[in-house]
Amino acid sequence: MNNNIKRIGVFTSGGDAPGMNAGIRAVVRTATYHGIEVVGIRRGYQGMIDNDFIELKTRSVANIIQLGGTMLKTARCEEFRSVEGRTKAANNLRKRKIDGLVCIGGNGSYTGAMKLYEEHQIPTMGIPGTIDNDLFGTDFTIGYDTAINTAVDAIDKIRDTAGSHNRVFMVEVMGRDSGFIAMAVGISGGAEAIFIPEDTNEMELLLSHFKNASRRNKSFSIVVVAEGDRQGGALAIQEQLEKEFPDLDVRTTILGHIQRGGSPTARDRVLASQLGYEAVVGLLNGINSKAVGIVAGEVVHTDFIEAIGKSKNIEPRLIEMAKILSH
Numbered sequence: 001m002n003n004n005i006k007r008i009g010v011f012t013s014g015g016d017a018p019g020m021n022a023g024i025r026a027v028v029r030t031a032t033y034h035g036i037e038v039v040g041i042r043r044g045y046q047g048m049i050d051n052d053f054i055e056l057k058t059r060s061v062a063n064i065i066q067l068g069g070t071m072l073k074t075a076r077c078e079e080f081r082s083v084e085g086r087t088k089a090a091n092n093l094r095k096r097k098i099d100g101l102v103c104i105g106g107n108g109s110y111t112g113a114m115k116l117y118e119e120h121q122i123p124t125m126g127i128p129g130t131i132d133n134d135l136f137g138t139d140f141t142i143g144y145d146t147a148i149n150t151a152v153d154a155i156d157k158i159r160d161t162a163g164s165h166n167r168v169f170m171v172e173v174m175g176r177d178s179g180f181i182a183m184a185v186g187i188s189g190g191a192e193a194i195f196i197p198e199d200t201n202e203m204e205l206l207l208s209h210f211k212n213a214s215r216r217n218k219s220f221s222i223v224v225v226a227e228g229d230r231q232g233g234a235l236a237i238q239e240q241l242e243k244e245f246p247d248l249d250v251r252t253t254i255l256g257h258i259q260r261g262g263s264p265t266a267r268d269r270v271l272a273s274q275l276g277y278e279a280v281v282g283l284l285n286g287i288n289s290k291a292v293g294i295v296a297g298e299v300v301h302t303d304f305i306e307a308i309g310k311s312k313n314i315e316p317r318l319i320e321m322a323k324i325l326s327h
């Protein structure tokens with residue numbers, strides 16, 4: 001263990017994700033077990049700049065494992081993008097005698113942590129916390145499992161009304177530039193079509209699917225659309241469908257931030273606990289500027305630069321399978 005580290009800071013940054021609290025709990029409890037003090041930094045990098053710190057003890061993180069959101073709050077911080085902002089943050093951390101950090105967040109959060117080390121030598125370990133599952137260096141990110149279960153639950157409800165009215169329902173899900181959420185939700189929601197940014201010919205397929213009048217008269221259809229899809233989102237696809245087939249009764253539901261809330265699934269709680277534990281152990285063993293993840297059941301450490309720069313791809317066989325199963 002690295003004896004230089006006596007006090008660490010933990011923070012959540014970027015969009016919140018269910019399971020972040022379980023991650024904070026694991027960080028605090030692993031650190032205190034090893035005799036390390038923990039400071040919680042509220043509102044991510046913004047709190048670092050504003051001196052928004054709280055001491056965290058084992059009991060401070062009791063009864064939070066089941067809660068969505070983040071007890072430390074989160075923010076997307078413009079000021080931290082500047083050298084001056086980061087210097088202010090580093091000075092505040094030094095005043096608090098914080099000699100290591102654990103950052104729970106996505107790409108933008110890792111970029112900030114990397115710069116903080118380059119400019120001020122404050123070692124950081126990253127934990128992937130985002131519903132988008134778009135981070136390289138881990139099979140799953142914290143919050144993804146809860147988000148897809150929330151979306152599938154919504155689709156199951158939409159099916160009831162879609163069937164009663166013989167309608168086509170477009171359901172738009174989050175994911176920023178990636179289609180992981182849409183792919184999982186589309187497959188498990190039994191969608192007729194799944195629009196993701198990684199795949200380009202879905203519009204063509206959907207139009208040819210509905211050319212067949214018997215398919216248009218089918219009791220209902222569910223189409224899942226990733227918000228980052230190149231067609232411009234669910235409403236744009238609805239417009240194209242209505243133009244081509246005026247007899248179709250189409251509705252769009254944009255699920256939005258409902259996907260970011262709610263109690264984390266057991267899978268997200270376990271993942272967040274593992275990653276929180278491994279991040280502290282890594283930091284105490286002198287590992288720095290790396291994101292911790294789990295790939296094929298193994299704990300891996302990925303350099304921030306790689307985690308930020310490399311993209312994680314959706315398995316092409318999964319895309320192929322989804323097309324076949326939706327026929």
Ligand code: F6P
Pocket residue numbers: 015106130131132174175176227260
């Ligand atoms: O990264 C998580 C995410 O929910 C994305 O899926 C979405 O595009 C974005 O955040 C929304 O951000 P905000 O809550 O800032 O509008």
